[in-house]
Structure formats: structure tokens, C-alpha cells
Amino acid sequence: MFDIVQKKWVFFGISIVLCLISIVSLIFRGFNLDTDFSGGIALTYEVKGEDFSTEDMSALVSEALGAGKAASSVQKSGEDVIIKVGYDKDISDEERTEFSNTVRDSITTALEEKFGKAVYDGAPAEEPEEDVAAAAASAAPEEEAAAASAEPDASAEPAAAAAAVATEAPTTGGNLVSGVRLSSMDDISPSSGRELARSALWMSLLACAAILLYVTFRFEFTSGCVAVLALAHDVLILLGIYSILQISVNINFIAAVLTVLGYSINNTIVIMDRIRENTRNSRKETYGEIANNSIWQTMTRSINTTITTLLTIGMVFIIGVASIKAFALPIIIGIVIGFFSSVFITGPLWATWRDSAVNAKRAAAGSGKSKSKKK
């Protein structure tokens, strides 16, 4: 077992480099904000029967939107494609509704032309997705569309007829056999996004403050500061990774960050708890030795608890659908960073801090005890 405290500068170095890279990226690259925060429309389509590439899809969407407009992102996930289109910052409420309807309709139409209209194995009239599309058509000013949804008999279009039925009695649908369907839609105004971002920030600050308060209340000052520094470190690097890789950041990401805030401190607390106990019982060890012993005494435990948590959240990541994968990923990253900082940073930092405090005191007093062991 090597001495973690003695090798502390290796670990401090890794941390400092990671933190610096994160800060630089956060300043210069920023985040890839999801429509949750930036405002915009996110449309998820299920495409069955024909494979497609993200590039083709992007081109198709740009063409459908026309006039130099392009989707802010096109993401492929299995048979699903998620298309996001942003809003101008100062778009008015009326313009926004119209814009969102136009975007939805034109993309739906373009996709249906390319991949065909949705065909289901169950009764097609019971397909709820159709009425999202068809309702859009009825809201559009075109006479044709209005007529189609008002008089399903007159028009031979099954989609419009289906919509008329589905509107009266919403039901669940069958399985998609071929073609394309809109399976979810998210439309968020820019002001709403800004507000959500603000409330997310408040939630994070409040959580930090509450945890800080609890830790300083339960532990002596040095341990409390160390634990909070480690937390800040974990969150900073997690944010940095999302900034560097430009993974989109939405409200679920914030929830994941808060979970990491609450959970990654667990290992630190167990180590600090052990340090507290060992300090009380020690007679001759230096702070460095106390810290190192405490880290190794709790090592199996730190590893095992991290493994059990990763086993479950890892399964969610491997098996889950796209949205839940996006939720599990930051938790996994955060837990791993949290393990690193708890085991390799907090103990050595605590010992260094304590030693320097002792040295400072001794320097100030001019003379003092040879090596301080107690608080």
C-alpha cells in the first residue's frame, strides 16, 4: 500500500489540470444548452422501415425549413430522431406560436414524403400521434387542411379521419410498422427557458449552501472546508466535461448534478469520520500518517459502495431509452469523479492544511511543540 499523502502532488496536479481545463472550456466554449434552457422546439420522430444518417436528416430538415433556417441539432438514437429548432431571442408570443406550428408541419410533411406516412399493425384510427400532426394541419391557415379535418368523409386521407376520431376519444396506439410518426414534442419559449435556467441555478446554490452548512456543523472547520472544496471540484469537472464534449445540458442534467452533489460527498464523509476517530485515538502519528491510514482503512468500503451504485445506475444507462441515458450519464461521471476526489484529494488536503496551520502557529509563537497531534 503506497502512501497516498506522500504522493499528494501527483493527485493534486491531476485535479488542478482538470479544473483548469474545465474553467477554460466553460469560459470559452460554454454549454450546449438544450431547448429546456435556450427556448425552442424539440421534435422526436420514430422512423421505421428505412435507415437514415444524421447528415441526410439534417439536410432534409434544412430543406423543409427553407430560407436559410436550420435545425440547431439533429440527433439519431436507434430508430428515433430528435430534431431541435431554436427561437430568436426576442420573438413575440404570437409569432412564436405561428413559427412553432410551421416548423412542426413542414418537418412532418418532409419526413412523411421521404419515409412514407405511418402504418400501424393495430387499428390506425387509434393512433394518438397522428392527431398531433393532423391537429397541426387544422391549425394551419390553409383551406385544404381545414377542410380535411372538418370533413373526414370528403377527403380520402386516412390520417385526417383518424385525427377526427382520436380527438374525441384519446386512446393508445398500436406498433409502428413503417413510415414516420411524431412521438413527442417540446415547445418552450425563450423567456421560459431563461427562467428555468435561473431556478436551476438557485436550486444548485441552495443545495451547496445547505450541504456546506450541514458539513461545517457536523465536522470541524478544516474537514468541512475540505469536503466542500472536493464537492466544488467534482461539480466543476463534471460541468467541464459537458462543456468540452458539448453534450446538451437540460433540466435533467441539473437534477443529476444535485444528486452528485449529495452523493459524492458520502465517501469524503466516511474518510473524514475515520480521520476524526483516528485523531482522537492517536498519540504519535503525524497528520499525514493519520490521513493515509484513514484512507486505506476505508478503501475497500469506498470502492465497494461506488461499485454497487454504478451497478444500478450503469444498468439504467445501458438499457434505458435515450432520455434516461442522458440522465444517467452525468450521475455516472459524477460518481467516478467523486470517488477520485474523496480518496485521493480530501485526505492529503486535510493533512496539508493541518500541517501548515501547525507550522504557522509555531512560526508565530517562535517556539512550540515538536509535532502537533491533536486539534
Place this chain on the structure above:
Amino acid sequence: MSRSLVKFAAIILVIAALLYVGVYGLDFTDKYRIPGITDSDGITQGLDLKGGTVIVFRAATTDPSEEDMDNVVNLLRRRLDFQGYTEASVTMQGSNKVRVEIPDVQDSDTAVETLGATAQLEFKDANGNTIMTGSEVTNASSEYGQTEQGISRSSYYISMEFTPEGQQKFSEATKTAAAAASSNMNYITIEMDGNVLTAPRVHEQIDSDSCIITGEFTADEASALAANIKSGQLPFSLAVDEVKVVSATLGEEALSKAITAGIIGLILVLLFMLLIYRLQGLMADFALMFYIAVVLILLANFHINITLPGIAGIILAIGMAVDANVVIFERVKEELKLGKTVRSAVDAGFNRALSAVIDSNVTTIISAIILWWLGTGTIKGFGITLLMGIVVSMISAIFVTRFLLKQMIGMNVKNIWLYGLNKSDSSSESVKGGKA
């Protein structure tokens, strides 16, 4: 020994019974049933799972008063009820927004239109002629007190105030109505969007800028009615801030995959604990089953809204649930290595590890509470399940595991290999810095 065996068997049976109840529910008598998770309404699915529409309206005015916002919430709720969407929910979001969640509805455009329109409050006479509209009522409130002189009994009633024109119209209408008392046509109906809210009888002409409606109202009825009358005139128009539509099929797939992930994760954790901590691990596995049973029962009985992140919270908590046991068992192993007897090692392990277990869980609880309290939509769902998961897991990891282990010791199971130690450890191993 036999006594411990009985206790041990009893708690295992209790856990099995709880699991059964959690999954299948239990009929207490003919009338009362404890629902299980497989009941048709066992899981209260959030909109992201069962599909539906979420619309967030924003007051198109600066700083709307709390009272105005309450009226808007009330109005929207009533409109949804009238249209048969009784499962829809309407909640305030922040100080100037209203969040409407309608399950099973994918036609967001129609929903936006019908909900956002201004409510029409009308006063009609017995023949169905409109006397006046809500715009002529300036205020309506619920009050409590004596409604008639000479009657000492107090009751709830609604007090309305009119505009001058309203007073005029109301005065004439009540005069006509009171005259029709003999033919039993002496009432005025108050309707919202064509639905009758109330139809009070008129006993005399009322020529005043205010009037009261009496009846056998409860406090809640009276204030709801007053709010509805008042909300007849929306204080401001509503702008649509967010629209979310999720198809039911997307949610179905997400749910089944999440459940699969949860079961596989659970099995992996059970195996891990068993392999690493052997007998202690087995006891922790029983405690974990207890945790699962309690969570299922809570989910089914308290109709906790399950969202996709919420399921992730429950699954995450399975992994976190055994954390406390890992901390405790490692401590027990250390105590055993110091040469303590199994009994005192287990006692010391639990006692010494308790503070670390509680401290480390409290911080996660803080995060969970903040998410539950300040979060909206799916995030709230995650906060509540994470909170529930951590609290229940802490209880089961500390109390259930400890109780089971005590029975094991009572049955004289004292082979330290079973408690996670290897042969090499049992020799006079000295752990560096271990307790003296």
C-alpha cells in the same frame, strides 16, 4: 438457538409477505384493499410515461396578484372538469405561471385553445334569458356569519359586488324573479360556460351594489364558488409558454426498459453483496428485499407520481441502499481482525459506523428535498423517489440487517469466514493504524 431461529424465520416471512402485498396488493375485507404495484392503478404514471400534454400558461401581465393567479388556476381546473379531463392537474409554477397536465391527450392545439379562452360567466333568469355577465361583478368572496336577522345560526355564504350597471340589471331581474315566487320560478342561475354553478332563490328585489347568496355551503364550497364567480372575468390574458406532448408508446417503451434495468441492477447488487460479504451480505440482501417491498407499497398506496427520472431515482437508491451496509460490514470485518468475538464485532461495527452512515445520507437527503421542493415536472418526481429511497434504505440497512445478524449470532453461526474474513485475515493480522 431455537428462539433466534423462530425470530429469524418470522422476519423473513414478514419480508416475503410485504413483498407479496407490494406486488399483488391485499384484500383486507370486502371493502378495503391495499393496492399493489400490479394493480391497474398501482403505479401513478407521470405524463412522460403514460403520454399526454403539458401546457404552461404565463400571465400576460407584469406582477399578477396572488389572488388573480388563484382565480386563474381555479378557472382552468373547472374548465378541464367540464370537459371530462378529471385526471388533469393544474398547478401554479412560480409566481406568474400555471402548469396544466392532461393525461392521454395528444391534441395540444385544441387543448391550448379551449383552456386559454376567456370564461363566460352568465346570470340567467328562470326562463333562460341572460340578465348580466361576469364583467358586471366586481368582486365575489366567501364569508361566514349570520345571514338573516333573528336567526342565530351562522353559516357560509357568498358576497358579491356589482358595477353600477350590474346593480341596475340585477335589481330589475330580482324584482321580476321575486314576483314569480308563487309559480316557483323565483330563482336566478349563475352559469359558467353554460354549466350551472348555482341557482339561488330570490325572495325580494335587491337594489344594492352588493348581494349575498346563501345555501347549505361548506367552507370549501363557498370559497370555490366565490372564486369561480370572480374568475368569470379573467384578470389578464394567458400566453402559452411551453407545450410538451408525449406519445403513450414512447412512455411504454421507456417504462419497460427502465424496469428491466432496475431488475438486472438489483440482481447484480444482490450477487455482489453475497459474494463479497457472504453471510452478512445475505442478510443485507434480505434487508434490500425489505426495502423493495416498502418502496412498492409506498408507491402503490400513496399514488406517488412516477416519472422516468423518478424510476431512475428508485433504481439509484437500490445501489445507495447497500452503501450503509457496506460501511457497517467493513467495520465489522475490521473489528473481527482485531480479534473480537463475532458478537462484539457486530455490535461495535454497527455502533461505530452509525455516525458515518447518517452523515453521508443526510447530504443526499438535502439534495433530494431541494429537487422535490423547488423542481418542476419530472424533476420533482425524481426528488420524491430519491428521498423516499434513501430514507427507507437507511432504515432497512441499519435496523433490519442488524436484527437479522443478531439472530444469526443467536443461532451460533460464528464461523468468521461467513462474516467476510479470509483464513489469512484471522491470524494475528495487525492493521496499520487500527484501534489500540
